[in-house]
Amino acid sequence: MGRLLYGSDGQAFEMDDRVLAHLRVVFMNKLRRAEPFLFHYSEHTGTRSMWVHPAVPIVFHFYGGRPPAINRGWIDALMREANSAHGLRIVPEPETAAPLETAEPQI
Template structure:
């Protein structure tokens, strides 16, 4: 598990693969001087978890600390989806199912298939 350190104080745990994708998307947005909201359920404090949201802006200090010395390989499809969400009005929402698929804990396409099914219903 890696850590996203926000504003020099709060640290939030993410799987290294998820954190690497976040780093790429966040760095792109901040390079463009675009702020946005990041929202996820933090399950480190218990099974039910805590809904967290942080505002990411070029003026706020961020550190990405990875548990392993090599960065995981990035998936262009996931980068595209995360970037699309970060550009939306609701901010970048990281559902548990999406994070599980990025971590490769469920078959690729599972999150996308479930999302398409909900949209069609």
């Protein structure tokens, strides 16, 4: 399980490392283009929504020892959600023949 921490008060969103790795790609692509967006996260207590903006601090905390493989089809689906009028919701991962890369950051 990983954790997305958002804002100076550290709003925490607990999720699987694999989901978090894919969200990191989407968040960073949107924010590097200065495109704020709405993010909806459903959990057992309900759904939380937050406005994601480049000026707000974000921490992606992974607990696993290996970076998850990135599914390009899932990134595309999540980006479509983030670009939509209703905002980013985590959609199910589509099946693909093979993952394209790992979530290791490129330096």
